[in-house]
Amino acid sequence: xxxxxSDVEDDLRTAVRDVLADRCPPEAxxxxxxxxxxxxxxxxxxxxxxxxxxxxxxxxxxxxxxxSAREAAVVLEELGSAVAxxxxxxxxxxxxxxxxxxxxxxxxxxxxxxxxxxxxxxxALAVPLSGAPGAPxxxxxTADSEGRLTGRVTSxxxxxxxxxxxxxxxGPQGPGLYEVAAADAAVERFSSLDLTRPLSDxxxxxxxxxxxxxxxxxxxxxxxxxxTAGLLASEQVGVAQWCLDETVGHLKQRHQFGRVVxxxxxxxxxxxxxxxxxxxxxxxxxxxxxxxxAGDHLEAALAVHVAQATASSTAVHAAExxxxxxxxxxxxxxxxxxxxxxxxxxxxxxxGTPARHRAAxxxxxxxxxx
Amino acid sequence: xxxxxxxPGKDPDASEVRRRVAELLAAYDPARVPRxxxxxARFDAGLxxxxxxxxxxxxxxxxxxxxxxxxxxxxxxxxxxxxxRIGIGLGMAAxxxxxxxxxxxxxxxxRPLWTGEEVWCQLFSEPGxxxxxxxxxxxxxxxxxxxxxIVDGQKVWTSSAHLARWxxxxxxxxxxxxxxxxxxxxxxxxxxxxxxxxxxxQITGEAEFNEVFLTGVRIPDAHRLGAIGxxxxxxxxxxxxxxxxxxxxxxPREGGMIGPLAAAWRERPELxxxxxxxxxxxxxxxxxxxxxxxxxxxxxxxxGAPGPEGSGLKLAFARLNxxxxxxxxxxxxxxxxxxxxxxxxxxxxxxxxxxxxGYRYLRAKGNSIEGGTSEILRNIIAERVLGLxxxxxxxxxxxxxxLPR
Numbered sequence: 001x002x003x004x005x006s007d008v009e010d011d012l013r014t015a016v017r018d019v020l021a022d023r024c025p026p027e028a029x030x031x032x033x034x035x036x037x038x039x040x041x042x043x044x045x046x047x048x049x050x051x052x053x054x055x056x057x058x059x060x061x062x063x064x065x066x067x068s069a070r071e072a073a074v075v076l077e078e079l080g081s082a083v084a085x086x087x088x089x090x091x092x093x094x095x096x097x098x099x100x101x102x103x104x105x106x107x108x109x110x111x112x113x114x115x116x117x118x119x120x121x122x123x124a125l126a127v128p129l130s131g132a133p134g135a136p137x138x139x140x141x142t143a144d145s146e147g148r149l150t151g152r153v154t155s156x157x158x159x160x161x162x163x164x165x166x167x168x169x170x171g172p173q174g175p176g177l178y179e180v181a182a183a184d185a186a187v188e189r190f191s192s193l194d195l196t197r198p199l200s201d202x203x204x205x206x207x208x209x210x211x212x213x214x215x216x217x218x219x220x221x222x223x224x225x226x227x228t229a230g231l232l233a234s235e236q237v238g239v240a241q242w243c244l245d246e247t248v249g250h251l252k253q254r255h256q257f258g259r260v261v262x263x264x265x266x267x268x269x270x271x272x273x274x275x276x277x278x279x280x281x282x283x284x285x286x287x288x289x290x291x292x293x294a295g296d297h298l299e300a301a302l303a304v305h306v307a308q309a310t311a312s313s314t315a316v317h318a319a320e321x322x323x324x325x326x327x328x329x330x331x332x333x334x335x336x337x338x339x340x341x342x343x344x345x346x347x348x349x350x351x352g353t354p355a356r357h358r359a360a361x362x363x364x365x366x367x368x369x370x
Numbered sequence: 371x372x373x374x375x376x377x378p379g380k381d382p383d384a385s386e387v388r389r390r391v392a393e394l395l396a397a398y399d400p401a402r403v404p405r406x407x408x409x410x411a412r413f414d415a416g417l418x419x420x421x422x423x424x425x426x427x428x429x430x431x432x433x434x435x436x437x438x439x440x441x442x443x444x445x446x447x448x449x450x451x452x453x454x455r456i457g458i459g460l461g462m463a464a465x466x467x468x469x470x471x472x473x474x475x476x477x478x479x480x481r482p483l484w485t486g487e488e489v490w491c492q493l494f495s496e497p498g499x500x501x502x503x504x505x506x507x508x509x510x511x512x513x514x515x516x517x518x519x520i521v522d523g524q525k526v527w528t529s530s531a532h533l534a535r536w537x538x539x540x541x542x543x544x545x546x547x548x549x550x551x552x553x554x555x556x557x558x559x560x561x562x563x564x565x566x567x568x569x570x571x572q573i574t575g576e577a578e579f580n581e582v583f584l585t586g587v588r589i590p591d592a593h594r595l596g597a598i599g600x601x602x603x604x605x606x607x608x609x610x611x612x613x614x615x616x617x618x619x620x621x622p623r624e625g626g627m628i629g630p631l632a633a634a635w636r637e638r639p640e641l642x643x644x645x646x647x648x649x650x651x652x653x654x655x656x657x658x659x660x661x662x663x664x665x666x667x668x669x670x671x672x673x674g675a676p677g678p679e680g681s682g683l684k685l686a687f688a689r690l691n692x693x694x695x696x697x698x699x700x701x702x703x704x705x706x707x708x709x710x711x712x713x714x715x716x717x718x719x720x721x722x723x724x725x726x727x728g729y730r731y732l733r734a735k736g737n738s739i740e741g742g743t744s745e746i747l748r749n750i751i752a753e754r755v756l757g758l759x760x761x762x763x764x765x766x767x768x769x770x771x772x773l774p775r
Contacts, residue, residue: 251758
């Protein structure tokens with residue numbers, strides 16, 4: 001188990017951070033969130049194609065970078081820190097992982113992965129963002145005998161940016177994953193708590209679809225949810241670290257009662273506790289990324305549940321502390337702290353709540369219910 | 371300062387270390403040679419602590435090679451030096467003597483310290499000086515004729531004092547300068563007639579620690595460690611080692627306080643409730659995350675890039691132990707109303723996880739006090755890691771004797 005960052009991972013972080021510093025400053029994020037173009041497509045093209053982030057998890061022989069969950073985790077730390085409005089999690093992690101669980105020797109699957117990896121297309125997996133690994137295969141969409149899909153999936157992340165939807169649906173031969181052109185579905189973006197990760201309700205009315213060959217579609221879906229839940233912990237660490245750094249920086253600047261506010265012991269102790277929380281969440285998130293990269297399913301599941309049960313609460317607590325310790329300015333729309341609180345709170349519900357991940361841990365660590 | 375360095379030009383590797391172990395075992399068959407004789411021979415072969423310099427029980431080798439030595443010797447059935455019994459000597463006195471001692475002090479003290487022939491204790495805390503250790507009032511006054519130091523005062527929370535032959539001691543040698551500048555570090559003979567050790571009965575009923583009364587204790591100047599007035603700096607080396615020792619232990623999954631709680635949950639279905647289930651799982655997650663955090667710090671240290679995370683380990687450790695042991699008593703239900711034994715005994719070593727749930731709960735209360743309180747550790751993190759302003763000080767430039775008390 002390696003809980004540190006390799007030199008390659010450090011270089012990747014620097015590259016992503018430089019692009020975000022240049023292209024994704026707080027005022028740009030704030031300016032975009034209420035517009036008709038919630039995603040920064042120019043930034044996404046740059047990250048996806050030029051930096052190759054869209055294909056990080058895709059093997060080289062399928063046109064990707066052949067990297068692992070460890071590298072994707074580093075990218076998510078940076079994207080979380082900047083709350084960058086790009087569909088990396090939905091497309092390059094969630095949808096891509098589902099496709100990697102299908103039969104990648106099949107031409108359809110391989111071609112779709114190659115397009116995603118090259119940044120030529122963006123995909124979304126049609127599941128509610130609140131869906132968790134371990135849940136039953138969804139039944140809200142069904143395929144008819146001609147392979148057309150009908151049904152509705154709510155709260156789908158990054159569907160608004162997607163060209164392609166990967167849709168879990170019940171069909172004549174049982175559960176399957178289907179490829180649907182986004183243009184053939186009704187994608188309705190709604191007003192979401194987290195403004196930097198737009199959500200949509202997606203409706204299919206006899207939408208033309210192609211069944212993606214997979215030995216075990218349910219396992220492919222569940223594996224994608226597990227991987228994404230584990231990597232979400234690194235995004236949460238990125239959010240939490242930003243909140244801690246900004247708050248410490250603010251409290252070193254601000255004077256009240258003739259003193260630097262950060263010198264008051266009650267605040268110093270709160271920040272020391274928060275620092276410890278972030279350090280701990282980082283260790284848990286690194287363990288999850290490392291276990292996902294190593295590929296032992298049981299160890300990975302255990303590490304993901306531990307990381308999600310930890311980092312979700314850490315990000316929320318860090319964002320709440322950031323708001324409180326910034327005082328009045330933390331309540332304003334102008335200051336970017338609220339974007340992290342909204343991201344952190346939405347992330348707490350995403351891919352399983354902490355309580356749900358603890359419950360999932362129960363059989364893995366032999367602590368049975370009452 | 372007489373600091374020791376590994377012998378230059380040599381860097382023993384694992385095979386060299388194995389060769390030396392084989393030589394030791396060939397010359398001293400652990401099945402026949404008495405324990406003490408074997409341990410002395412092991413020290414002289416440089417296999418006691420391989421990262422120490424040659425001639426002082428080591429080889430000037432990387433610290434990681436010690437695991438090779440320990441495994442080979444354990445496999446051969448060789449006796450060890452019972453490290454739990456001599457933890458203060460190994461973990462605190464030895465690194466400080468190595469760093470600040472004279473050649474003569476190192477040669478005199480380190481060998482019997484390591485073999486356990488001489489047990490050490492630490493005379494630092496006082497009834498009036500805990501977190502503010504530098505405010506200590508135990509006096510050491512130099513006798514003009516002999517040059518010896520005469521020590522008077524009271525120390526407290528001294529583990530192993532009733533077993534100890536020697537103590538590391540800090541005392542005030544100059545009350546006329548600010549408190550940090552007037553302290554000197556000594557090696558104190560615990561058999562001096564002026565040393566009186568009384569057990570200090572604690573919250574668990576037993577006396578793991580002692581009070582030590584020092585009345586006219588005579589210490590030759592040759593047993594001073596470091597320069598006169600430099601004791602505070604020397605003591606920092608001791609205290610840093612103490613914090614690493616308490617928070618940084620490597621544990622397997624479910625090692626530590628969570629082990630008994632998880633075992634009770636598995637073995638006693640009648641204790642389970644749905645509400646407790648989520649809390650037990652939360653505790654399990656918290657324990658696993660503390661374990662991972664400690665592992666990450668160890669990996670950083672091994673990679674030569676020790677991060678600031680180390681200062682948080684003990685804080686996390688104390689909080690976890692208190693939380694988990696409290697939950698365990700609650701889980702026990704009616705049984706939690708019983709306590710194993712309040713009899714006053716004097717155990718020879720520290721035990722955080724032993725006995726029963728009630729003992730563990732009460733003993734864990736000390737974890738956030740001993741070796742630096744959690745409040746002091748939060749100050750350290752805030753100031754040294756996060757760079758926030760230091761606490762306002764009114765005692766830094768005032769002579770110790772003029773401080774209000």
